[in-house]
Amino acid sequence: MTNLPSSTRTIPEVTPVPRHIAVIMDGNGRWAKQRFMPRVMGHQRGVETLREVVKTCRDLGVEYLTVFAFSSENWRRPADEVSFLMSLFIKVLEREARRLQRENVRLKIIGDRNRFDDELKKCMLDAEQLTAANTGLTFTVAANYGGRWDVMHAVQSMLQHHPELALTFTEEDLHPYLSMSDAPEPDLFIRTGGEQRISNFMLWQLAYTELYFTDTLWPAFDRAELEKAVASYQRRERRFGRTSEQVQGMTGKGVAGA
Numbered sequence: 001m002t003n004l005p006s007s008t009r010t011i012p013e014v015t016p017v018p019r020h021i022a023v024i025m026d027g028n029g030r031w032a033k034q035r036f037m038p039r040v041m042g043h044q045r046g047v048e049t050l051r052e053v054v055k056t057c058r059d060l061g062v063e064y065l066t067v068f069a070f071s072s073e074n075w076r077r078p079a080d081e082v083s084f085l086m087s088l089f090i091k092v093l094e095r096e097a098r099r100l101q102r103e104n105v106r107l108k109i110i111g112d113r114n115r116f117d118d119e120l121k122k123c124m125l126d127a128e129q130l131t132a133a134n135t136g137l138t139f140t141v142a143a144n145y146g147g148r149w150d151v152m153h154a155v156q157s158m159l160q161h162h163p164e165l166a167l168t169f170t171e172e173d174l175h176p177y178l179s180m181s182d183a184p185e186p187d188l189f190i191r192t193g194g195e196q197r198i199s200n201f202m203l204w205q206l207a208y209t210e211l212y213f214t215d216t217l218w219p220a221f222d223r224a225e226l227e228k229a230v231a232s233y234q235r236r237e238r239r240f241g242r243t244s245e246q247v248q249g250m251t252g253k254g255v256a257g258a
C-alpha cells in the first residue's frame with residue numbers, strides 16, 4: 001500500500017501521546033453569561049485558553065493541533081457578534097504571530113477565505129508566511145470551515161485538475177485536495193462546553209478519531225483538563241476494525257497508553 005495517512009487504507013501507528021489533536025472550542029458565550037458579562041468577553045478569554053493549550057501541546061510533544069475557531073454556520077449569529085469575532089481574529093493574528101514564530105510553531109488556516117474582508121485575508125497570509133518554515137508544532141485554525149465544504153471543495157478541485165477521473169477516482173486521488181492532506185488524521189478529538197456533536201468539523205478526517213467530550217467551558221479549559229483528555233485517550237484501545245485479540249497480540253501497537 002502507499003504511505004497515504006488514511007485510517008481506512010492502512011492501520012496508523014498508535015503512540016502514547018496523540019500526534020494530532022483536534023478541538024472544538026465551545027462554551028465561550030455560556031462562560032461569559034454565567035459571569036453576567038457579554039458573550040464576546042467569553043471569546044476574548046477563550047484566546048487566553050488557546051495560547052495555553054498551544055503551549056501544553058508543545059510541552060507534551062503533540063505534532064499537530066487543529067482548532068475550530070469559526071464554522072461555516074457561525075455566520076448565522078447576530079451581526080455584532082460576528083463582527084466582533086472578525087476584529088478579534090485580526091487583533092490576535094497580529095499580536096500572536098511573532099510569539100508563534102519565536103516558539104517554532106507553524107500556523108496554518110483552513111476554510112473558505114473568500115467571505116473574509118481583505119484586511120483579515122492579509123493578516124492570515126502574513127501570519128502563515130511568517131511561520132511557514134517552522135518545524136515545531138503545526139497549529140491549524142479552522143475559520144469559515146465546514147467538513148462538507150472541505151469534501152465538496154476537494155472533489156471540485158480534483159476534477160478541475162483531473163477531469164478524466166470523474167468516474168474512477170479513489171481515496172488516493174482525492175486525498176491531496178483535502179484541507180488537512182499534510183497531516184495525519186486526528187488521534188484525539190476534544191469538544192468542550194458539554195455538547196456531544198461534531199457540528200460539521202473535520203467529517204472526513206475524524207473517521208477513526210477517539211472522541212472526548214467535557215462539560216468544562218472553553219475559557220476554563222486549562223492544562224490539567226488537557227492532560228485529563230490525553231489520559232483518557234491513553235486508556236482507549238484503537239482497533240481500526242480489528243478484534244481486541246488481534247490488537248493485543250501486537251504488543252504495544254494498539255493501545256495508546258502501551
Ligand code: IPE
Pocket residue numbers: 025026027028029030031069070071074085193
Ligand atoms: C465557541 O463558543 C466559539 C465560537 C463558536 C466562535 P460559543 O460562542 O459557541 O459559546 P456557547 O456555546 O454559546 O456557550
Ligand code: IPE
Pocket residue numbers: 024025026027068069070071074195197199
Ligand atoms: C462549533 O460551535 C463551532 C466552533 C466552536 C467554532 P457552535 O457553538 O457553533 O456549535 P453548535 O451550533 O452549538 O453545534
Ligand code: MG
Pocket residue numbers: 026027028193
Ligand atoms: Mg457554542
